[in-house]
Amino acid sequence: MASSSLRKAGSLFGxxxxxxxxxxxxxxxxxxxxxxxxxxxxxxxxxxxxxxPQPQTGTxxxxxxxxxxxxxxxxxxxxxxxxxxxxxxxxxYLDGPVAEPTTPTPGGSAPAPISTPDLPQQAAPxxxxxxxxxxxxxxxxxxxxxxxxxxxxGATTGELRDLQSRAESEGLNVGPAAQTLLEKGSEKTKGLxxxxxxxxxxxxxxxxxxxxxxxxxxxxxxxxxxxxQRAENQGLNVGPAVRSLFPVLRNEKDKAAAIAANYDPASAxxxxxxMADVRALTSQGATTKDLRNVQNAAREQGLNVGxAAQTLLQKGSEKTKGLxxxxxxxxxxxKxxxxxxxxxxxxxxxxxxxxxxxxxxxxKQGLNVGKEVQNMFKGLR
Numbered sequence: 272m273a274s275s276s277l278r279k280a281g282s283l284f285g286x287x288x289x290x291x292x293x294x295x296x297x298x299x300x301x302x303x304x305x306x307x308x309x310x311x312x313x314x315x316x317x318x319x320x321x322x323x324p325q326p327q328t329g330t331x332x333x334x335x336x337x338x339x340x341x342x343x344x345x346x347x348x349x350x351x352x353x354x355x356x357x358x359x360x361x362x363x364y365l366d367g368p369v370a371e372p373t374t375p376t377p378g379g380s381a382p383a384p385i386s387t388p389d390l391p392q393q394a395a396p397x398x399x400x401x402x403x404x405x406x407x408x409x410x411x412x413x414x415x416x417x418x419x420x421x422x423x424x425g426a427t428t429g430e431l432r433d434l435q436s437r438a439e440s441e442g443l444n445v446g447p448a449a450q451t452l453l454e455k456g457s458e459k460t461k462g463l464x465x466x467x468x469x470x471x472x473x474x475x476x477x478x479x480x481x482x483x484x485x486x487x488x489x490x491x492x493x494x495x496x497x498x499x500q501r502a503e504n505q506g507l508n509v510g511p512a513v514r515s516l517f518p519v520l521r522n523e524k525d526k527a528a529a530i531a532a533n534y535d536p537a538s539a540x541x542x543x544x545x546m547a548d549v550r551a552l553t554s555q556g557a558t559t560k561d562l563r564n565v566q567n568a569a570r571e572q573g574l575n576v577g578x579a580a581q582t583l584l585q586k587g588s589e590k591t592k593g594l595x596x597x598x599x600x601x602x603x604x605x606k607x608x609x610x611x612x613x614x615x616x617x618x619x620x621x622x623x624x625x626x627x628x629x630x631x632x633x634x635k636q637g638l639n640v641g642k643e644v645q646n647m648f649k650g651l652r
Contacts, residue, residue: 400430405438413438414446418453419479422512428453431516448486452516457491464490464498469507477502478510496520527556527646536569544569545577546617550610553643559584562647579617583647588622595629600638608633609641627651 400421409416413435421431432453438445451457463485473480482495490498499509499520514521521529531552540547544566552562563584566576582588594616604611608630616626630640630651645651 398430398433400424400426400434403434405434405441405443412444412446414444414449415452415483418449419512422479422515426515428516448483451486451490452482452492452495454492457493459493459497460490463488463494464501467498469498469502469505476508476510477513479512482513482516523556524558527552527558528561530555531557531561531565534565536565536572536574543575543577544580545575546579546583546614549580549583550643553610553646556646559647579614582617582621583613583623583626585623588624590624590628591620591622594619594621594625595632598629600633600636607639607641608644610643613644 403417403421405411405413405417407417408420417434418426418431421434426434435445435449435453467485469475469477469481472484477499481498485495485498495513496517496519499513499517502509503520509520511525514525518529534548534552536542536544536548538548539551548565549562552565557565562580566580566584569576598616600606600608600612603615612629613626616629621629626644627648627650630644630648633640634651640651
């Protein structure tokens with residue numbers, strides 16, 4: 272009976288299983304003992320994290336024959352991707368149900384359950400605009416109204432691109448104009464700006480309405496940037512929102528403010544905020560307002576603020592009677608009045624008002640007042 276069952280099962284694969292086993296008194300055969308192995312095969316998008324369940328294929332069924340004598344090595348006859356129905360079919364012909372595959376464990380212990388790893392959680396948004404509500408301007412999604420609103424709050428191109436990516440990851444629509452304005456590596460469109468009228472949209476100058484008009488004409492981010500540069504060359508005003516989008520269009524004051532906003536107090540001198548930081552920032556055009564912003568940020572971070580820096584930036588200070596009577600402008604840093612003179616005055620106990628007064632005296636004497644000192648005192652510019 273076993274031989275007839277094996278012959279019937281083997282005929283499905285074009286082999287004579289009964290002959291191989293040499294049963295029921297028949298001559299020949301290899302005197303083999305059969306074995307069977309099952310394994311699940313899954314197909315999916317390998318290497319890609321996805322929240323959708325991955326599809327499963329059928330079960331791979333493998334046949335093999337083990338020799339009963341040591342002289343013959345394994346002979347494998349493999350049926351691949353036969354599927355679950357084939358398992359049931361073979362179970363009927365081989366006198367027994369087919370067991371579900373399990374994962375073996377070391378030492379012959381009970382099979383370990385097959386577990387699916389938890390999918391990683393999406394990182395929470397961070398940064399200045401982490402709580403931005405995409406439906407707060409112009410409906411759900413991310414478009415030009417969002418960009419205009421965010422630019423008024425001081426957003427940079429990098430922050431806008433981060434928000435665009437976040438909107439896309441949340442499945443929200445991103446408007447084509449917004450995509451164009453924030454696109455990296457765009458090229459200018461030949462002849463697009465030849466007859467562009469800067470007064471046609473939003474009045475004289477170049478602002479966000481002009482940027483929108485250029486995009487509506489089929490322009491790229493590069494075209495908008497070029498139009499802003501042309502406006503500057505023609506002496507036209509370029510709006511602050513457009514300047515925020517393109518660092519190259521920022522005036523010196525804007526650039527200095529941007530540097531101060533991203534300044535690391537540990538980059539000059541030691542950790543904390545002191546005169547080394549003041550000198551580093553004023554050399555890049557920072558104003559007293561910028562310096563005070565950095566000083567306040569340092570305090571909020573729990574960093575030390577040097578006493579000389581505090582005195583220099585103190586509001587409402589009073590001049591010290593007689594302090595400048597014999598002050599030698601050439602004693603520190605050569606002739607003129609610069610940051611070394613400022614440092615010398617602070618070490619003498621001078622106030623901010625004293626330093627400003629010393630700068631005015633230097634100007635009256637025809638001495639040069641350094642750019643860094645001028646940046647800190649409007650009255651010396």
